[in-house]
Amino acid sequence: MTGVLVVGLGGTIAMTGAAGVAPDLTAQQVVDSVPGLTGELEVHDFRSKPGGSLTLADLIDLAELIRQRSAAGAVVTQGTDTIEETAYVLDLLHTGSEPIVVTGAMRNPTLAGADGPANLLAAVTVAADPAARDLGCLVVLADEIHAAARVRKTHATHVAAFTSPNGGPLGYLAEGRPRIVNRPPHRYTLPSPPTREPVRVGLCTATLGDDGTLLATLSQQVDGLVVAAFGVGHVPDSWVPHLAEAATRIPVVLASRTGAGYVGTDTYGFPGSERDLLERGLIPAGSLDPYKARLLLHLLLTTTANPAQIRAEIMAAAAA
Structure with a gap:
């Protein structure tokens, strides 16, 4: 094996400009800007896009x-807007033991205190x-090491914008060394x-007072649906008939819009509660947030049309 592969996708870490920055720096230019970066590196320009255009x-x-x-x-540099999503996709696709680390910057290179280097x-x-090794895809920013399946971008501008609400970071960098303090069970x-x-x-x-009209329209135009529900998995009662009907045709995944915690399975029993919705065929997302659940369902739908297999795979991912 060679050393570390560095792949550039663009994003704030590679942006310059006087009147509105854009991704103009090559991956090699970004690497060359980092004091103390040594070792055997293979640098590759792959894309040059803002994170939201990947x-x-x-x-x-x-x-x-x-x-x-x-x-x-491998290290992937990209825009932070979609790191929590792109890292999860790479985590789902990467079966090797070699780590993939995704990083970026909250402050572009033209600003004082740029964090990219x-x-x-x-x-x-x-x-x-x-x-x-064997941790899959990781996200590293602000000297914190996060699991791709857990990490969220929780601030629009702060340099410490990334957190892992369910379980915390896997580790930290101290004195130039990674310190892994907890590992996912699988x-x-x-x-x-x-x-x-x-x-x-x-x-x-789900939002307060929504009558479900847009939900009904959307569910007729997609191959799968993720619901970002209130709390542990609740929706307005006006949504129930639409979701029940959709679940007879397409996979419908129930996630929480809160950004932390788990979808319930057996606590509440009113119409529109998690127990009611699961009995109507929805699939619980566990600790997966709606954005990650959507990506998982999308990728699964390209591999199988078997509803039972899709359900089983989502349940397995939700338990990870």
């Missing part, structure tokens, strides 16, 4: 590139360390590689 096709291609390079570890140095350090990966079949998965968020 696609699932980009990520499938990226996962294949990383697999083919057979590096001891420190984040990249930390990411390469983690990717090269044997302690990070991790989930897709049972087979995804295809590029066109699939549409909707995400509908």
